[in-house]
Amino acid sequence: MNKTNFWKHLGIAAVIISIAAIFGQIRNWQSQISERLANDATVIEVSYKPIAIKRTQSDTEPEVLVKFRPDVSLDYIKEIAAKNNDYVEDEIESVNNLVAIDDLDNLDAESVAKQYGDMSDLVEYAEPNYEISINQERFTEDYVGYAEIVKEDDKPVTAPNDPMFNEQWALNNDGQGGGKEKAHLDALKAWLKTQGSQDVVVAVLDTGVDYTQQDLVNNMWFRPENVPAYTDDELGTIDDERGFNADENSGDPMDQNGHGTHCSGIIGAEGNNGLGIAGINWKVKIMPLKFLGRGGFGSTKNAIEAINYAIDRKKAGVNIRVINASWGSTQNSKALEDAIRAAGEQGILFVAAAGNNGTDNDKRPHYPSNYNLPNVISVAAMDRNDQLASFSNYGIKTVHIAAPGKEIVSTWLNAGFREASGTSMAAPQVAGVAALILADNPKMKVETLRKKLLNSVDKLDVLEGKVENGGRLNAAKALSE
Amino acid sequence: MNLNKETAAEKARKDLADRLNIEADSIKTVSIEDKEFSDMSLGASVGDEMAAQMISYGYQINLEADDENYEYRGDKYQLRLVDFEGSNYMIESY
Numbered sequence: 001m002n003k004t005n006f007w008k009h010l011g012i013a014a015v016i017i018s019i020a021a022i023f024g025q026i027r028n029w030q031s032q033i034s035e036r037l038a039n040d041a042t043v044i045e046v047s048y049k050p051i052a053i054k055r056t057q058s059d060t061e062p063e064v065l066v067k068f069r070p071d072v073s074l075d076y077i078k079e080i081a082a083k084n085n086d087y088v089e090d091e092i093e094s095v096n097n098l099v100a101i102d103d104l105d106n107l108d109a110e111s112v113a114k115q116y117g118d119m120s121d122l123v124e125y126a127e128p129n130y131e132i133s134i135n136q137e138r139f140t141e142d143y144v145g146y147a148e149i150v151k152e153d154d155k156p157v158t159a160p161n162d163p164m165f166n167e168q169w170a171l172n173n174d175g176q177g178g179g180k181e182k183a184h185l186d187a188l189k190a191w192l193k194t195q196g197s198q199d200v201v202v203a204v205l206d207t208g209v210d211y212t213q214q215d216l217v218n219n220m221w222f223r224p225e226n227v228p229a230y231t232d233d234e235l236g237t238i239d240d241e242r243g244f245n246a247d248e249n250s251g252d253p254m255d256q257n258g259h260g261t262h263c264s265g266i267i268g269a270e271g272n273n274g275l276g277i278a279g280i281n282w283k284v285k286i287m288p289l290k291f292l293g294r295g296g297f298g299s300t301k302n303a304i305e306a307i308n309y310a311i312d313r314k315k316a317g318v319n320i321r322v323i324n325a326s327w328g329s330t331q332n333s334k335a336l337e338d339a340i341r342a343a344g345e346q347g348i349l350f351v352a353a354a355g356n357n358g359t360d361n362d363k364r365p366h367y368p369s370n371y372n373l374p375n376v377i378s379v380a381a382m383d384r385n386d387q388l389a390s391f392s393n394y395g396i397k398t399v400h401i402a403a404p405g406k407e408i409v410s411t412w413l414n415a416g417f418r419e420a421s422g423t424s425m426a427a428p429q430v431a432g433v434a435a436l437i438l439a440d441n442p443k444m445k446v447e448t449l450r451k452k453l454l455n456s457v458d459k460l461d462v463l464e465g466k467v468e469n470g471g472r473l474n475a476a477k478a479l480s481e
Numbered sequence: 482m483n484l485n486k487e488t489a490a491e492k493a494r495k496d497l498a499d500r501l502n503i504e505a506d507s508i509k510t511v512s513i514e515d516k517e518f519s520d521m522s523l524g525a526s527v528g529d530e531m532a533a534q535m536i537s538y539g540y541q542i543n544l545e546a547d548d549e550n551y552e553y554r555g556d557k558y559q560l561r562l563v564d565f566e567g568s569n570y571m572i573e574s575y
Contacts, residue, residue, distance in 0.1 A: 129529065207533065259521065259533040295558040295574055296521025296533040303531055327533050329526045353534040356519040391519060391536060422520070422535035 064113045065301060065335040067124040068097040080122070084115065090234040092304055094311040094342040098335055100129065100301060125334045129301040159188060160272035160282065162215075164417060168277055169384045170266075170404030170429060177407070179384030185404070185429065187280060189476035190436060195271060196281030197439035202267050202322045202431055203243075203310045203348075205303065206260030208253040208290035211242055213261055213411050215269040215276035221287040227316050230309060240313075243288035246305040247298060253288035257296050258413045260288065262420050263326050265411030266428040267435065276417055277409060280432030280475065281439065287313075287320060292327060300333045307339040314346045321438050321446075324431035325352040326424035328366050337371045344375030347446045351431040353423035354380045354393040361395035370398050375446050377453065380467050381405025381426040387462055392423055394466040401454055402463055403429035403473040433475045440479055452478055483557035483575060486513050486540050492560055493542050493553040496572050500565070501546055511543040511550070523554040525561045525569040 063086075068077050074091065081088050081101055089102040103112045109128030116126035159165070159172075169176055173184035201221055211220045223229070223241050230240040235249050243253040255261045264286045271282025289310060291302035307323065314320045323343060340350050350373070355366035361378070369378035378399045381392040383406040388394060392405065405426030412418045434449055444452070456478040457471025464470050484492075490510055498505040516539060518524045522532035523539055539556030552563040553572070562570040 127529070257521075257533070259535055262535075292521075292531070292533055296535070296537070297526070297530050300529040300531055326535070327520075327531045329522070329529070329531050331526070331529045331531075333529060356534050356536060357524070358519075420535050422533075424534040427534075 063103040063107070063109045063129060064101050064116060064126050065092075065129055065304070065333075066099055066101050066113075066116045066126040067095070067335060067338065068099070068122055069124055070096060072097060072122050074099075080119075086112070088234075090232075090305070092308050092335070092339065093232070094308045095304075095335070095338040097124075098304075098338060127333055127335055129299060160278040161274050162269075162271060162276055162278045163274070164277045164409055167409045170408055171278065171280065173384060177384060180386050183382070183384060183386035183404075183472075185280070185433065186474055186476035187278075190433075190479050191271075191282070193479040194436060194440045196268065196279075196283040196436055197442070198283050198285050199319060199442060200281075200322075200435045200438045201285045201287050201318055201320045202281075202324060202435050203287040203289050203320050204260055204264050204267065204324050204428075205289040205291065205306050205310075206255075206263055206324070206326060207257035207292040207294070207296060208245065208255035208260050209243070209264045209286060209288035210255045210258075210261040210411070210413050211253070211288065213265075213413075214415055215273070215411050215417075216261070216264055216286065218270050218273075219268045219279070219281075219284050219286055221285040221318075224318070227313070227318060230312060232312075240309070243290070244306055244309040245290040246302040246309070247291055247293050253290035255288070255290070255413060256294035257292065258418075259292070259296050259326070259420075259424065260290065261412055262408075262410045262418070263324055263424060263428040264288070265417075266408065266425060267324065267432040269411050276411065280429065281435050284435050284439075287318070289323075300331070300336050303327075304333075304336055304339045307336075307343055310348065311339075311343055311346050314348060319442075320348055321449075322349045322351060322431045322434045324428050325350060325368055326422070326427045328353055328355055328369055330364065330366055332365065332367050336368055337373070340368055340371055340376060341373050344373055344446060348375060349431075349434055349446050349449055350376045351427050351434065352376060352378055353427040354378045354395070354399045356381075356391045356422050356424075357393055358391050359393055361393050361398040363395075365398065366393055369393075370395075372398075375450065377401060377430055377450060379403050379405075379423060379427045379430050380463075381421070381423045382472055383407070386458075386460055386472065388466055389421065391421070392426075396465055396468060398468075399466070400468045401430060401457060401471065401473055402426070402460075402467050405429070430473055433473060433478055436475060437478055456480075484555055484560055484573065485557070486542075486555070489540070489553070489555040489560050490542050492573060493544060493555075493562070496553075496562065497544055497546060497551055503546060507546060509545040511545050512541075513543075514541050515539075516541045516554070518554065518556075523556065523559065523561055525554055525563045527561070527569045527571050
């Protein structure tokens with residue numbers, strides 16, 4: 001290299017280095033600005049649009065749930081999907097040939113569902129699956145009251161020493177708070193027979209459960225050592241030590257809302273431990289299945305995933321006998337119905353809230369409570385005066401039983417307890433009594449269990465023409481009859 | 482971050498302005514009222530969304546534009562547009 005060339009090359013190198021340095025600095029500034037924007041919500045301008053979001057290749061949520069006919073093989077399903085420039089995102093193993101299909105062309109969910117629905121020789125049904133847009137900001141929930149540890153050894157064993165027990169009119173109504181005496185489950189009498197068993201597992205399909213809540217912690221399910229971790233063809237292996245989170249496909253079902261924790265306390269807050277409240281079951285195992293997010297809402301597809309998980313665990317040897325479903329909407333899904341039917345085939349009772357619109361479910365159906373399946377119980381809500389709560393849905397053909405659901409005190413987040421109302425609070429009363437019956441009679445079949453719950457009620461005039469059996473849940477009768 | 486009524490009302494006006502392609506200033510806030518809702522979707526579920534069936538507390542924002550009324554519902558976790566051209570929409574969720 002001569003001298004002139006040397007200086008030329010040096011000059012070019014200097015220019016390249018300078019350009020690289022300038023780009024590097026620009027990237028630095030971009031990164032700093034992005035970070036600042038992220039930390040300062042007030043400067044972010046976001047245009048919020050309807051929630052049925054368009055997906056791209058990078059999105060993971062499926063577009064449609066498609067049930068292929070029984071004779072169509074999975075390989076052929078994948079071939080069909082590939083031809084449509086789609087792919088099989090997940091197989092719902094508990095329902096034969098039900099798959100979640102993700103569209104790669106960014107079409108809207110309805111169009112993709114129609115595309116598959118039109119293949120009637122191959123497809124039984126196809127439903128759009130909407131994903132709800134969520135912002136991942138955290139929140140903390142207000143809560144009321146703290147438990148005080150009070151030991152009252154002089155009380156009879158059937159009256160638990162839990163300090164808030166006197167507020168639990170649903171379990172023992174002696175007229176407190178202006179209520180009507182004996183408008184209750186008669187839990188004290190039921191507990192003479194059994195106070196529950198940790199051999200019975202109740203899955204709470206909800207917002208998750210605060211598994212550290214001090215009144216629940218001893219009744220939480222843990223995956224036994226002899227049961228392998230959950231493995232799904234598409235999701236891989238998930239360490240489901242504490243249950244399942246279908247919202248995030250993880251093994252951490254921690255509740256960030258409170259609703260699932262409240263339902264769990266009704267079913268199985270530890271009884272007679274000198275703390276907080278008593279659950280209908282003093283001893284039980286609560287398995288959290290999370291699919292509702294921190295706002296208390298979630299997608300049907302994730303509910304199906306969670307039911308699919310429960311069925312898998314049942315087959316793996318976990319004694320799941322009841323799923324509590326304190327949620328719903330007016331949107332019908334055959335895929336959800338099929339998943340619940342599959343749970344029934346595994347001996348799992350599915351207890352569902354009837355809904356809170358104060359309307360007739362015979363005329364305006366609410367799901368999943370309206371599915372006409374042999375393992376589904378739809379529950380209306382009662383107040384402390386044995387009146388149907390004003391908000392409660394009803395239906396002589398489609399709502400099967402009523403249970404306390406207004407002003408119900410139970411466990412909440414942050415070591416708290418609070419009162420809440422809704423058919424959400426009525427369903428776990430039935431799920432709880434179902435678990436109590438199973439503690440007394442572990443081998444009872446799901447159909448018999450359902451009949452027992454529905455046939456051992458307190459008949460009430462106000463429920464005539466409102467719910468199928470015309471009665472309110474009674475735990476003592478259910479255990480004695 | 483949680484939504485308060487004032488922030489929610491502003492977001493609702495902006496959302497409606499975008500949808501109707503009009504200036505936000507031409508939208509009138511008729512009222513913002515505390516309200517009890519039937520469930521955790523504030524009685525305005527979207528698509529196949531499922532919601533916890535617990536009575537929930539929030540507020541209703543009533544807006545008016547071009548002599549038409551529009552209803553938004555919110556609480557500290559969410560803001561929804563109710564029955565806009567026959568459908569509900571999630572505007573924001575925390």
